[in-house]
Amino acid sequence: MKRLIFLFLLSSQFALAQKPATVFVEAESFENKGGWSIDQQFMDVMGSSFLMAHGMGRPVENASTTVTFPETGTYKVYVRTRNWSAQWSDKDAAGQFQLLVNDKPLGKTFGKDNEKWSWSEGGTVKITRKENKISLKDLTGFNGRCDAIIFTSVPNFKPIEDKERLTEYRNAYFGFDKNPKNAGTFDFVVVGGGMAGTCSAISAARKGIKVALIQNRPVLGGNNSSEVRVHLGGRINLEPYPALGNLVNEIGPSEGGNAQPKEYYEDDKKMAAVLAEPNISLFLNYHANKVETNGSKIEKVYATNIETGEKVYFEAPLFADCTGDGTIGFLAGAEYMTGRESRDVYGEKTAPEVADNLTMGASVQWFSEKKDHPVSFPDIKWGLPWNEAKAEEITKGDWEWETGMGLDMTLDFEQIRDYGMLAVYSNWSYLKNRAENKEKFAHDALKWVAYVAGKRESRRLKGDYVLIEQDLTDQRVYPDGTAPTSWSIDLHYPDPENSKLFPGAAFKSIAKHIKIYPYPIPFRCLYSKNIDNLMMAGRDISVSHVALGTVRLMRTTGMMGEVLGMAAAICKEENTTPRGLYQNYFPKLEAMMIEGVGDPTLPKDQDYNLGGTLMEVVK
């Protein structure tokens, strides 16, 4: 009998034992994001988009999702996260959060362990039913971040830390890589939905060709969207092609100002313009991250959905890199430039004697609002050391809150963005809690801090021609001129005062300007030198660092887009490449540029932030 009971126990235990299983949950795929935001800005570097609690000091609402487990039983939990403030401080972590299973928190607080992205152990959890509610509970409101969660009952399971292998694991787990979907076949694929990409797509569509527009955010506009809040600058409707810019006028916000309330940036206007074009297929939330080439031609561009992880690919005879970062060119092996060229490379007066990696920086802009009651803000311990000398007694951080010069705008970008936010929080916490004049700020509340940082410069793809300072200052105008650039050569440097206070880590900049006459950018700067079917518009075109000083303005990049769309239509009609167009069909492009692609009858409302141009006359 004893033995029987024993056997029974043994077998029942056997029957109850779970089959080893691993459940992988992507945070960005949570059904309900609550107050958490999807951040995809660094996915090429750390492997994935993730959820981030950007509460500007107030914990955000929980994110939650339902997860189906194959078996009930006990699971070990791992969370891929990081302690982002540990780069600068060994005090308590900025972004902390809990994981709740069926509304019960695990004992562990996440976001405190590792400075770098890695798996934090979360202990074990008993799963007693198949469907379970999993939630993220933000504890601090300061950018806690969660990439993914693993529940596993596999003995000795070790979550993969290596980025490549982890990506393979994920792809195998979700089955994404096996059969990426064909997103369609197009005449022209535009990657990047800032002003440059949006105008490229609309222009091409109006010229009658089939376009895919791929944008890795839920909104269009790039730096001019309500996510970054930079206003358009530069002039449109200039000689020698006064009809260029009519499209920019059509979709550009009618009111100017950096770091202003959301409505200023009129995201809907740009979206509506794109949706009104039957020839455009819009792929929002898709991040292009892989390119297949054949010889010197791009055949396919792959993109990953930043929310679902789903992969798709695009085929076309012609592509446009409007990513700002030159990502498509880079992936395709296009020649590119970064940093500052030395003076002897192009003989530019403004270039430094010795080449270096000083790009212009990225900005986390911000502003506060006055309330009719006092508002508190956490007295953060993990901020940068602050004092009266460092305190900026202001209520808004405009373009000059700029950082990361000298770092890599792609590989180091999470650090750059985070440092930008850290500076904002450090200053604000000081003003609110410790400053001699803190009473003055008692009623002020942080209203908006960007978490999508605005970039000015990263890779510049090399074209058949590289535009340089002397072309602009000596008005060396070429017959293949296209969109005119008109803003001064506006180059940014670390603010000397701020650099003294924060040696090697300035977060503010100064600008130096050299005024120019409007100058038509040669068409040869708008296509790659060595990738035959790649054009570019935006800040990643073929210019020297100095010349980027003027061409990067968004009315100008928008006009480049107008030109790219026209060029794409001609390439299709003549079955040629951009270089072939330049060599054989340029008169067609000239005729289109004379005619323009935007509505010329609309009232001209792009009259803010024109910049100091050497105009011949004030008419």
Place this chain on the structure above:
Amino acid sequence: MKLIVSFLMGLAGLLTYLGNRPGPAFEIETKNGGSFEVEEVRWGDKLAKYSANIMAPVCEEGICYNVNVVFNWNLIGEFIDYQVQPYDPLTKLDHKPFTLADYAKLQGILTNHDLIFTGLPADELVVKAEETVDGYSGATIEAIKDEVIDGALFTCYTLWHIANGAVVDSIRQHTQRQLDKPMIAKIIGYNTASANYYLIDHMSETQFAQNLPEIIGLIQAGKGYFPKNAIEKIPEKLFGRQEMQDFLIQNYDSLSYYTQVAALSKLQNVPLQKDLTSMLLTQISDRNSIQNQKIIALIIRNNDEEAIKKMVDHLIEKKIKLSAANYQLLQKHKVAGVEALEKI
């Protein structure tokens, strides 16, 4: 020393002005509800400039007074200079009179179109109470301090907007209504880009015809896009004139590419002299451009068999492509050898 001289010259101007008091030409209403009369100033029977006696209330930090000055503009509405009444000097905060340096700085301000403070709304010129630590308001904001006269911010602001406000357009229209050859000559004499642009934007067809040599002179000396814009404004008919075509024959090479294209567009419907077609033939380049196509179209339309033949041989030899439209034109002309040419 220089300052004193210019001040005295200002006074001298005022005396002459008082001597020939002309009748009012038109009235301008200012933003604050006031108004002033603009008068023509004539030397003999010629319009020399416009002038107005300005009385405007200005307040500096709550203390107000009436500014009383005479303003002068040229024929195209550009502010020239001002005079103060000897008995009524300009003053700053607390009624301190302007120094000579202040008068000179004001002259600089009123003629400058590149200032920050003139583009700001009046209430953004000074620090607002809620933005200061101690609730003290009224100080000039940092960004514009160097631009303005200390203690006379609103004098500068008000006067700049009067000098460069609605009056400018009114003067330009007033001048246009009576534009004649001597006035055109006078405006050309200003020798500025804005004067040149004024002319091409405001002259009638007849005036272009009457002043063609002068306008051609401006094109020859013109900078930037002026030559292109001028050519676009000149009535097409006038491109048939010998002097225009001679000008092009002699100067085509020194015109910018975009000016050349503009000129070719204007020539499409006028008969061309032989020398011009021969010159244009030499301008067909190996680089594919709209310029080539426009020249080709011109030569075909001009119907000179010999020139056409020469051109076609050249195109064949240099393997220059033809636009579809030009191809058709040549076919219509039944030119031999057309089949050997490639279409764009």
